[in-house]
Amino acid sequence: MKKILGTTLLLLGVAVLGQTKEDSVQFNRISTEILNNGKGYNELRELTKNIGHRLSGSEAYEKSVKWAAQKLKDAGADKVWLQEVMIPVWERGKESLHIKTANGSWKNLKMLSLGNSEGTGGKDISGEIIMVKSIEEYNALPAEKVKDKIVFFNYPFSQSFIETFKGYSDAAKYRVTAAALTAKKGGKFAIIRSLSSAFDDVPHTGAMRYEDNVSKVPAVAVGNTTADELETLLKNQKITAKLNSNCGMKGEKLSHSVIGEITGKKDQSVIVVGGHLDSWDVGEGAHDDGAGIVQSIEVLRTFKKLGIQNNHTIRVVCFANEENGVKGGVQYGKAVKENNEKHLFAIESDAGGFAPRGIALDMDDTKRNQIKGWSKLFLPYGVYNFNERFSGTDLYPLHDMGIPAAELMPDSQRYFDIHHTEEDTFEKVNRRELLLGAAAMTQMIYMIDKNW
Amino acid sequence: MKKILGTTLLLLGVAVLGQTKEDSVQFNRISTEILNNGKGYNELRELTKNIGHRLSGSEAYEKSVKWAAQKLKDAGADKVWLQEVMIPVWERGKESLHIKTANGSWKNLKMLSLGNSEGTGGKDISGEIIMVKSIEEYNALPAEKVKDKIVFFNYPFSQSFIETFKGYSDAAKYRVTAAALTAKKGGKFAIIRSLSSAFDDVPHTGAMRYEDNVSKVPAVAVGNTTADELETLLKNQKITAKLNSNCGMKGEKLSHSVIGEITGKKDQSVIVVGGHLDSWDVGEGAHDDGAGIVQSIEVLRTFKKLGIQNNHTIRVVCFANEENGVKGGVQYGKAVKENNEKHLFAIESDAGGFAPRGIALDMDDTKRNQIKGWSKLFLPYGVYNFNERFSGTDLYPLHDMGIPAAELMPDSQRYFDIHHTEEDTFEKVNRRELLLGAAAMTQMIYMIDKNW
Numbered sequence: 001m002k003k004i005l006g007t008t009l010l011l012l013g014v015a016v017l018g019q020t021k022e023d024s025v026q027f028n029r030i031s032t033e034i035l036n037n038g039k040g041y042n043e044l045r046e047l048t049k050n051i052g053h054r055l056s057g058s059e060a061y062e063k064s065v066k067w068a069a070q071k072l073k074d075a076g077a078d079k080v081w082l083q084e085v086m087i088p089v090w091e092r093g094k095e096s097l098h099i100k101t102a103n104g105s106w107k108n109l110k111m112l113s114l115g116n117s118e119g120t121g122g123k124d125i126s127g128e129i130i131m132v133k134s135i136e137e138y139n140a141l142p143a144e145k146v147k148d149k150i151v152f153f154n155y156p157f158s159q160s161f162i163e164t165f166k167g168y169s170d171a172a173k174y175r176v177t178a179a180a181l182t183a184k185k186g187g188k189f190a191i192i193r194s195l196s197s198a199f200d201d202v203p204h205t206g207a208m209r210y211e212d213n214v215s216k217v218p219a220v221a222v223g224n225t226t227a228d229e230l231e232t233l234l235k236n237q238k239i240t241a242k243l244n245s246n247c248g249m250k251g252e253k254l255s256h257s258v259i260g261e262i263t264g265k266k267d268q269s270v271i272v273v274g275g276h277l278d279s280w281d282v283g284e285g286a287h288d289d290g291a292g293i294v295q296s297i298e299v300l301r302t303f304k305k306l307g308i309q310n311n312h313t314i315r316v317v318c319f320a321n322e323e324n325g326v327k328g329g330v331q332y333g334k335a336v337k338e339n340n341e342k343h344l345f346a347i348e349s350d351a352g353g354f355a356p357r358g359i360a361l362d363m364d365d366t367k368r369n370q371i372k373g374w375s376k377l378f379l380p381y382g383v384y385n386f387n388e389r390f391s392g393t394d395l396y397p398l399h400d401m402g403i404p405a406a407e408l409m410p411d412s413q414r415y416f417d418i419h420h421t422e423e424d425t426f427e428k429v430n431r432r433e434l435l436l437g438a439a440a441m442t443q444m445i446y447m448i449d450k451n452w
Numbered sequence: 453m454k455k456i457l458g459t460t461l462l463l464l465g466v467a468v469l470g471q472t473k474e475d476s477v478q479f480n481r482i483s484t485e486i487l488n489n490g491k492g493y494n495e496l497r498e499l500t501k502n503i504g505h506r507l508s509g510s511e512a513y514e515k516s517v518k519w520a521a522q523k524l525k526d527a528g529a530d531k532v533w534l535q536e537v538m539i540p541v542w543e544r545g546k547e548s549l550h551i552k553t554a555n556g557s558w559k560n561l562k563m564l565s566l567g568n569s570e571g572t573g574g575k576d577i578s579g580e581i582i583m584v585k586s587i588e589e590y591n592a593l594p595a596e597k598v599k600d601k602i603v604f605f606n607y608p609f610s611q612s613f614i615e616t617f618k619g620y621s622d623a624a625k626y627r628v629t630a631a632a633l634t635a636k637k638g639g640k641f642a643i644i645r646s647l648s649s650a651f652d653d654v655p656h657t658g659a660m661r662y663e664d665n666v667s668k669v670p671a672v673a674v675g676n677t678t679a680d681e682l683e684t685l686l687k688n689q690k691i692t693a694k695l696n697s698n699c700g701m702k703g704e705k706l707s708h709s710v711i712g713e714i715t716g717k718k719d720q721s722v723i724v725v726g727g728h729l730d731s732w733d734v735g736e737g738a739h740d741d742g743a744g745i746v747q748s749i750e751v752l753r754t755f756k757k758l759g760i761q762n763n764h765t766i767r768v769v770c771f772a773n774e775e776n777g778v779k780g781g782v783q784y785g786k787a788v789k790e791n792n793e794k795h796l797f798a799i800e801s802d803a804g805g806f807a808p809r810g811i812a813l814d815m816d817d818t819k820r821n822q823i824k825g826w827s828k829l830f831l832p833y834g835v836y837n838f839n840e841r842f843s844g845t846d847l848y849p850l851h852d853m854g855i856p857a858a859e860l861m862p863d864s865q866r867y868f869d870i871h872h873t874e875e876d877t878f879e880k881v882n883r884r885e886l887l888l889g890a891a892a893m894t895q896m897i898y899m900i901d902k903n904w
Contacts, residue, residue, distance in 0.1 A: 035612055164884070278730055430869070432649060
């Protein structure tokens with residue numbers, strides 16, 4: 001019995017080794033193809049330079065829909081279609097923030113209204129600035145100290161975390177809630193220190209939220225050096241701030257996510273790979289999330305180009321409206337439910353086009369452990385971290401339906417220097433880093449397609 | 453016996469766990485201190501913007517010697533000194549490369565003479581270009597086909613390797629040997645395609661070598677797009693190239709490496725951390741190797757700032773002349789031997805100021821395995837690769853003496869886009885990436901100092 005078991009194990013071992021060898025050869029074919037012939041970098045140049053930033057509801061976004069559909073066809077998709085989705089329309093318009101210091105002169109500050117914020121309707125709103133360092137400090141203030149004031153939430157982005165996403169999560173509540181907090185105590189508007197890892201004067205926009213039955217006061221962000229200046233000035237003097245802005249919600253509009261797929265050879269259960277096609281209305285939306293879009297298209301192209309026979313349908317989804325509503329992701333989830341489409345796995349790339357370091361896995365432990373069992377295959381590609389448990393924002397409706405979801409984890413050090421800013425441009429993306437992210441996703445999907 | 457052994461193992465286990473806990477706390481203190489208060493980034497700005505590139509033998513290099521000595525004092529070194537070293541002096545001077553195409557007009561090409569190359573003495577040297585794709589192809593050519601020609605070694609930097617240093621090693625023989633190969637068959641000078649991972653027109657310089665008893669013909673590099681153009685043109689027509697350059701060796705000169713240390717509290721055996729202070733004569737020598745210099749100084753500062761009691765002497769060495777002679781490294785090794793100084797470990801950072809991914813270990817397996825046993829401590833800092841076996845160029849004399857040597861391994865994707873070019877500037881360095889490299893070296897030295 002022992003001997004037979006030994007032989008069986010031995011045979012099994014040889015089979016597993018053979019398997020691993022075959023997979024390792026395929027991993028190498030994938031990365032070699034993408035690093036040498038990948039089109040993602042040039043496609044990103046087109047998207048960012050010919051179309052530019054593309055907020056949901058803008059003409060540019062609609063151009064990007066046509067562009068993505070064409071690129072999916074060029075990449076060899078068997079089927080390409082647009083998925084209708086109603087999206088909120090937010091517009092920025094003209095905006096300015098000034099302060100009056102002790103010497104009585106007004107000074108213009110570099111700023112951006114936060115996304116989804118209401119403006120001042122083109123009128124000046126002014127008041128004295130009060131500064132707090134934290135929400136706790138703000139909560140301790142009596143309402144009469146806040147009434148008619150401008151609240152400056154001066155909470156710094158923590159440099160201490162190694163993963164900058166942790167610093168971002170830590171500070172994000174200020175961006176999301178500053179306006180509502182301010183309004184609840186009668187303040188006129190909120191200024192926040194940008195969620196930025198850089199020591200510069202670049203303001204970062206990004207989504208904020210109002211609360212029901214709380215008045216909608218504006219919220220704006222200033223860059224780190226402006227925040228530092230304000231902090232210093234406020235130590236010695238009273239400062240008046242004056243905001244004039246025209247931003248606000250302009251109803252809803254019919255728009256589209258873009259979908260393309262290569263049909264499964266064995267069955268038509270679906271593996272999703274995607275990013276979001278929209279961006280904020282500043283910069284070029286290069287890392288956020290043009291990168292995720294071109295990487296996802298690269299996955300599909302690579303399967304076709306290398307002639308890898310996919311058992312299951314591999315579907316690229318370019319989600320609409322991640323930045324200020326996640327309506328594309330929600331709509332996609334709804335359609336999956338309505339059409340009763342079986343989904344095996346979904347992965348999003350929405351953390352920048354930097355060199356990949358891992359893939360976060362949001363699924364049950366059996367599946368997580370199976371994937372972790374493949375980690376040796378990924379190690380030569382610099383992809384070693386399979387320990388995190390989260391997935392792309394657009395995938396939460398799928399995850400809520402029990403579908404295994406994931407997110408590419410690129411190196412995070414540079415992302416929050418440029419995230420949601422004028423600086424998120426094509427020039428900040430490195431060709432090899434971008435393409436290695438596409439390779440890691442292709443390799444993962446190859447394994448899922450083969451083994452699930 | 454079993455029980456006693458069990459208890460012993462348990463106690464040992466608790467001790468080891470306690471140890472690991474203490475180390476993990478210390479690792480966190482180190483990274484938090486450096487990410488929040490590290491001075492390396494601002495120091496790099498000073499070095500690159502106030503001094504700029506600093507080839508051995510240049511006035512700028514001598515300025516950087518004074519600068520580094522001062523920074524080591526500021527960082528809290530107990531002792532700072534200059535180590536004398538004779539270095540070769542190579543100067544570039546004016547240079548130009550033109551080609552004459554079928555239409556008869558001359559066209560200027562962007563180029564850089566390779567480092568250590570002789571020039572044309574200010575005279576024009578011209579001839580017909582012949583192109584080869586590889587050394588094998590060149591070796592197969594009869595000498596009469598090469599005589600009086602200009603040889604264009606058009607070997608592309610391979611994109612297929614994941615670690616770009618492998619692509620660099622693969623192509624480096626062209627830079628090093630093109631001139632000697634050309635001269636041996638009577639060619640007039642050599643042009644090489646730059647050792648560049650970028651698809652741009654930036655020429656990369658770097659060291660070449662002549663052979664004894666082979667005439668010293670010039671060698672120059674052109675960027676990738678110029679190389680592509682040449683390749684296309686040469687398919688259909690004869691091209692004449694004309695070089696005029698003034699570069700060449702100008703004898704030797706006395707110069708200095710800069711050394712600073714904090715004395716060991718237990719003994720004075722030495723742990724070295726270093727980089728090279730010199731750079732090529734283009735760009736600002738930011739990643740190569742200003743980064744390694746400021747990171748090494750950061751290690752020393754962090755030990756002092758956190759009050760970590762170092763058992764052994766921690767010594768920062770800013771080596772002279774790595775780029776075109778390694779005379780600083782050789783002289784340092786000589787002095788160690790002459791003074792019979794015990795060295796425990798030496799690490800260099802000379803692969804760019806990018807986010808660290810590993811530390812290469814060039815030492816016996818016992819020591820390697822001990823260090824690998826610490827890898828879990830490094831993992832939260834994104835440092836996971838301890839499998840490579842090499843060490844910094846300046847450390848080879850130490851390694852040859854049997855001293856355990858190492859090199860920081862930053863992410864390599866962007867390095868060969870800018871290596872040895874006008875593009876290696878401060879702006880290409882990210883603050884957090886640079887500082888994380890300093891943190892990883894400090895953590896490693898903390899472990900070595902404590903355990904060896």
